[in-house]
Amino acid sequence: MIPSLEILIPKSLNEALSILAEQNNGSKIIAGGTDVVPGLQQGSNRFANSDLLIDINRIPEIKSITRTREKISIGGAETFSNILQNQIVQEELPLLWKACSTIGSVQIRNRATIAGNFVNNAPCADTVPALLVYNATVEIESLNSKKEISIGEFLTGPYKTKLNKDEIVTRINVSIPSKEYEGEFYKLGRRRAVAVSRITLAVLTKTQNHMIDEIRIASGAVTPIGIRFFDLEKFAKGKKIEDQFLKELSKMLGEQIIQVTGLRWSSEYKLPVVQQMFYQLLKGIERGSL
Amino acid sequence: MEVRFKLNGKEEEVTTEPYLRLIDLLRDYFNLTGTKEGCGVGECGACTVLINGRAVNSCLVLAGQIEGSEILTIEGLANGEILDPLQKNFLLHGAIQCGFCTPGMVLSASALLDKNPDPTEEEIKDAIAGNLCRCTGYKQIINAVKETAKEINSASKPF
Ligand SMILES: Cc1cc2nc3c(=O)[nH]c(=O)nc-3n(C[C@H](O)[C@H](O)[C@H](O)COP(=O)(O)OP(=O)(O)OC[C@H]3O[C@@H](n4cnc5c(N)ncnc54)[C@H](O)[C@@H]3O)c2cc1C
Ligand code: FES
Numbered sequence: 001m002i003p004s005l006e007i008l009i010p011k012s013l014n015e016a017l018s019i020l021a022e023q024n025n026g027s028k029i030i031a032g033g034t035d036v037v038p039g040l041q042q043g044s045n046r047f048a049n050s051d052l053l054i055d056i057n058r059i060p061e062i063k064s065i066t067r068t069r070e071k072i073s074i075g076g077a078e079t080f081s082n083i084l085q086n087q088i089v090q091e092e093l094p095l096l097w098k099a100c101s102t103i104g105s106v107q108i109r110n111r112a113t114i115a116g117n118f119v120n121n122a123p124c125a126d127t128v129p130a131l132l133v134y135n136a137t138v139e140i141e142s143l144n145s146k147k148e149i150s151i152g153e154f155l156t157g158p159y160k161t162k163l164n165k166d167e168i169v170t171r172i173n174v175s176i177p178s179k180e181y182e183g184e185f186y187k188l189g190r191r192r193a194v195a196v197s198r199i200t201l202a203v204l205t206k207t208q209n210h211m212i213d214e215i216r217i218a219s220g221a222v223t224p225i226g227i228r229f230f231d232l233e234k235f236a237k238g239k240k241i242e243d244q245f246l247k248e249l250s251k252m253l254g255e256q257i258i259q260v261t262g263l264r265w266s267s268e269y270k271l272p273v274v275q276q277m278f279y280q281l282l283k284g285i286e287r288g289s290l
Numbered sequence: 291m292e293v294r295f296k297l298n299g300k301e302e303e304v305t306t307e308p309y310l311r312l313i314d315l316l317r318d319y320f321n322l323t324g325t326k327e328g329c330g331v332g333e334c335g336a337c338t339v340l341i342n343g344r345a346v347n348s349c350l351v352l353a354g355q356i357e358g359s360e361i362l363t364i365e366g367l368a369n370g371e372i373l374d375p376l377q378k379n380f381l382l383h384g385a386i387q388c389g390f391c392t393p394g395m396v397l398s399a400s401a402l403l404d405k406n407p408d409p410t411e412e413e414i415k416d417a418i419a420g421n422l423c424r425c426t427g428y429k430q431i432i433n434a435v436k437e438t439a440k441e442i443n444s445a446s447k448p449f
């Protein structure tokens with residue numbers, strides 16, 4: 001049963017922020033509702049005491065996808081279906097596009113939004129690894145403030161972020177990577193559709209003369225939240241791309257995951273899979289760049 | 291609260307609790323019981339309806355969110371006594387066994403054909419991936435959709 005609550009549908013960002021500023025106790029933002037409605041239904045304590053839902057689906061300022069010369073900006077309340085239809089995202093941010101395409105089903109993607117995905121910040125939020133390797137930033141507004149922080153800084157723990165109760169994620173911004181960057185997003189799920197993902201990896205590299213100029217690595221679902229592996233990235237920088245090294249790097253990724261997770265029950269079977277997946281990703285990138 | 295929206299082509303105005311799920315509003319208030327509840331959490335697609343032409347799970351939408359929307363349920367698809375080509379082809383191709391998944395399945399396929407009248411098999415599979423069927427094994431369903439696409443295309447290209 002959904003508990004009794006009111007729903008407001010503000011038509012502008014200012015109106016939404018004013019409502020949040022006035023009554024931020026029992027109020028909760030609802031976008032696609034694909035996390036909120038099941039959460040309310042199941043009496044999840046993350047949604048307990050909600051008495052007002054603020055539907056942000058009709059606020060033009062936080063929809064739309066725009067592109068300037070160096071940056072792509074995606075409205076927080078943009079649905080995955082709309083993002084997937086956007087050719088600029090598909091061409092310039094292929095890892096994010098692919099991550100969005102693996103989410104849920106058509107029905108879910110028609111409602112679910114990008115900000116909803118990482119504000120909910122489930123360990124398996126699929127946009128997170130892709131946004132992390134693209135160094136995405138998040139624009140956040142309240143009635144009296146506006147800030148922009150990196151996605152890595154915004155996400156603080158499983159189902160936890162830096163968002164205050166009176167704030168809305170208005171936009172997600174990504175600098176367009178130069179053409180030298182190549183990458184891949186990979187998700188291993190239970191079922192084709194509606195798989196809450198079990199393992200996700202995103203890798204973005206820039207190579208030169210068979211050397212790794214830069215590499216960015218992020219995981220999701222295997223780790224408590226999506227994270228970057230900065231140590232590994234530093235270690236790999238400047239190294240020659242050869243099979244032996246790619247194997248070593250894959251092994252190290254496994255060790256790093258053990259470090260951050262402190263070995264969970266699922267790690268045992270996941271670990272070899274992650275290492276193999278990562279190795280295959282690197283091989284794919286190697287093939288593409290050589 | 292008062293909610294105004296278009297349902298199967300007709301303007302409606304209802305007084306409802308905002309937190310009522312759309313599926314309950316459709317089934318209990320409007321008696322449109324073609325919309326089925328399987329899982330109640332967005333996984334089975336039995337509750338699929340079209341909102342502004344897009345397939346959504348009506349178990350994940352609240353009545354207080356639909357103001358001004360256009361909603362199509364399976365009851366609104368046929369043209370009076372004449373079945374929609376998809377409905378006809380589902381019957382013809384054995385794409386219906388127990389029928390529980392059928393309304394959602396047909397609506398997902400209908401939304402697909404509306405924007406993509408000539409889909410590939412992959413595109414058909416993707417469009418119905420959120421609709422689970424425990425009876426047919428999907429093959430007959432995919433055939434019914436393909437057949438409908440063929441009919442639509444030959445009708446629009448008479449020569
Ligand atoms: C059947 C099913 C399958 C799924 N499959 C996947 C999957 O494969 N991969 C995956 O990653 N997820 C999956 N999900 C989870 C979910 O669909 C996504 O996390 C989705 O992106 C959430 O977005 P939403 O708009 O529906 O969020 P909502 O449910 O509306 O909101 C989620 C949270 O974010 C907050 N919020 C939303 N928008 C904003 C904003 N702009 N500013 C501030 N706060 C905001 C809300 O208050 C709430 O706390 C699935 C869910 C279901 C039901
Ligand atoms: S009842 Fe809505 S998806 Fe299963």
Ligand code: FES
Pocket residue numbers: 385386387388389390391392422423424425426
């Ligand atoms: S026909 Fe029985 S579930 Fe599809």
